[in-house]
Amino acid sequence: MINVGEVLLNLWNSSGFAYLFSGFAAGGWQNLAMIAIACVLLYLGIGKKFEPLLMCGIAFGCLLTNLPGAGLYHDELWQAFMNPDSPVYHSYGEILKNGGLLDIFYIGVKTSLYPCLIFMGVGAMTDFGPLLSNPKSLLLGAAAQLGVFAAFFGAVALNLISPDLGFTGPEAASIGIIGGADGPTAIFLTTKLAPHLLGAIAVAAYSYMALIPLIQPPIMNLLSTPEQRKIKMVQTRQVSKTEKIIFPILVTAFVALLLPDTAALIGCLMFGNLAKETGLTDRLSDTMQNALMNIVTILLSTAVGATMVGTNFLTVQTLSIVVLGVIAFGLSTAGGMLGGVIMCKLTKGKVNPLIGSAGVSAVPMAARVSNTVGQKNNPSNFLLMHAMGSNVAGVIGSAIAAGFLLSVFLPAVS
Amino acid sequence: MNFITAAAETAVDLENISILNASIVAVLGYAVVFVGLIVLMAVVIALGKIFSAKKKTEEKAPAAPAAPVVAAPVAPVEAPAAPGTAGQLKLYDTPPKTAAMIMAIVADKLGKPLNELRFISIKEVK
Structure with missing residues (x-):
């Protein structure tokens, strides 16, 4: 006769509850803490509407990966994958053989497939017309990368305070890119340079992107005068369809030749845009903008959430990343605003400096904020299209910044 | 190397x-x-x-005086005036209902009565 007590005991011992309670001191508390963090992130995504499409996936991935015994994600497999001395170094076969569902999802992050596909969808949704009609807005996209490099420097400088607080060069580069306000670029760079920080950086990047309407306006008001904020900008010229078709081809060739490491990102962004602009590939463009984008968002967000295991996430470094991230965002906004103020002075008041803050990527949220702040100062002012110019310039600018950081630090990690 | x-x-x-x-x-x-x-x-x-x-x-x-024209070129068609505007507002690829909605939104955002605003033309940007 079957021993019912033994069956029930085995059932208990194999359950996650047993691990949580019996192994509480050994690591169970970290799982519980991460489950609580996942619930907080779910609340931010659903209750506070912080980038819900990404945040819900990240939070749910975090929840799944921290359920003991479920075996959906194996951090130890990925550590062996990255260890040159391991017999399974860079072996995707090992991951497919022994990995869980989220390990398989994560292969798409590791190979940079998902960020590139997301960029393809972003390209298909982006209109570069405002940028082409006012090419000077590219300067604002460049100025707004200030936060990337300032936060990078700040992350390295923390070593002066304490080596426990500081970061290595590749880690600092990954933290700095939060200032680019571009989720896919941040994930692309971090996966290559500091994969162990991916969860914290992705959460910080997307949280601050959702907080742009709160972070940017005080900085915008601080760095501009009421008179400057009231400036009305004249309508720019109409851009022909041929120009819009030539532009993505031109940018791909130029940026990929300048910084080959960023060819995948820029290539996908511009291919998506080309599919939109030709007018002959509507089916492709529609798929990139909707079905593909949605599917990849699901896979990317849950895979990124899966990397949020307690041992990696519950560290002082995560706290530093959160602080440095907000500094990066603030300084990028300030950089764009200062660029706008300089442009305003050079053009004798023809440029409203508020469009500078949109130079941080975060399309189209940052452009909307510029428009809203402009209208608060002058209700008849419509800055949206002008701000969209610097906004899409910021996308290209952050990709170039990422390409530069990759070219410098990739040899150090490979 | x-x-x-x-x-x-x-x-x-x-x-x-x-x-x-x-x-x-x-x-x-x-x-x-x-x-x-x-x-x-x-x-x-x-x-x-x-x-x-x-x-x-x-x-x-x-x-410029070009070669003799074989077939009469099609003249660019002037957009018809929107109904009820006495020929003042030109609509390009914009249905009258949409135009009315756009004008109402603009008036609301500017905080001015619609009859104090003058719309020249509305064109759909493609």
Whole structure:
């Protein structure tokens, strides 16, 4: 006769509850803490509407990966994958053989497939017309990368305070890119340079992107005068369809030749845009903008959430990343605003400096904020299209910044 | 080969980067972003000028006494005036209902009565 007590005991011992309670001191508390963090992130995504499409996936991935015994994600497999001395170094076969569902999802992050596909969808949704009609807005996209490099420097400088607080060069580069306000670029760079920080950086990047309407306006008001904020900008010229078709081809060739490491990102962004602009590939463009984008968002967000295991996430470094991230965002906004103020002075008041803050990527949220702040100062002012110019310039600018950081630090990690 | 060796040597330093090197990388990176986008801006401006010049040439071309016309070219169709505007408002690819909605929104955003605003034309940007 079957021993019912033994069956029930085995059932208990194999359950996650047993691990949580019996192994509480050994690591169970970290799982519980991460489950609580996942619930907080779910609340931010659903209750506070912080980038819900990404945040819900990240939070749910975090929840799944921290359920003991479920075996959906194996951090130890990925550590062996990255260890040159391991017999399974860079072996995707090992991951497919022994990995869980989220390990398989994560292969798409590791190979940079998902960020590139997301960029393809972003390209298909982006209109570069405002940028082409006012090419000077590219300067604002460049100025707004200030936060990337300032936060990078700040992350390295923390070593002066304490080596426990500081970061290595590749880690600092990954933290700095939060200032680019571009989720896919941040994930692309971090996966290559500091994969162990991916969860914290992705959460910080997307949280601050959702907080742009709160972070940017005080900085915008601080760095501009009421008179400057009231400036009305004249309508720019109409851009022909041929120009819009030539532009993505031109940018791909130029940026990929300048910084080959960023060819995948820029290539996908511009291919998506080309599919939109030709007018002959509507089916492709529609798929990139909707079905593909949605599917990849699901896979990317849950895979990124899966990397949020307690041992990696519950560290002082995560706290530093959160602080440095907000500094990066603030300084990028300030950089764009200062660029706008300089442009305003050079053009004798023809440029409203508020469009500078949109130079941080975060399309189209940052452009909307510029428009809203402009209208608060002058209700008849419509800055949206002008701000969209610097906004899409910021996308290209952050990709170039990422390409530069990759070219410098990739040899150090490979 | 020397480049590869140099890169490998640099790689060791970059893992534990010093403050001085970090500041150099930060300044250099910011400069590279600027240079990249300035060059791109110059290319876009040049592209715009080429297309503007081409457009002007095309606009001037019909005015010149050209070869005998074989078939009468189709004159650009003037958009019909929107109903009830006494010929003041021109609509291009915009249904009257949409135009009315746009005008109402603009008036609401400006905080001015609709009859104090003058709309010249409304065109759908494609």
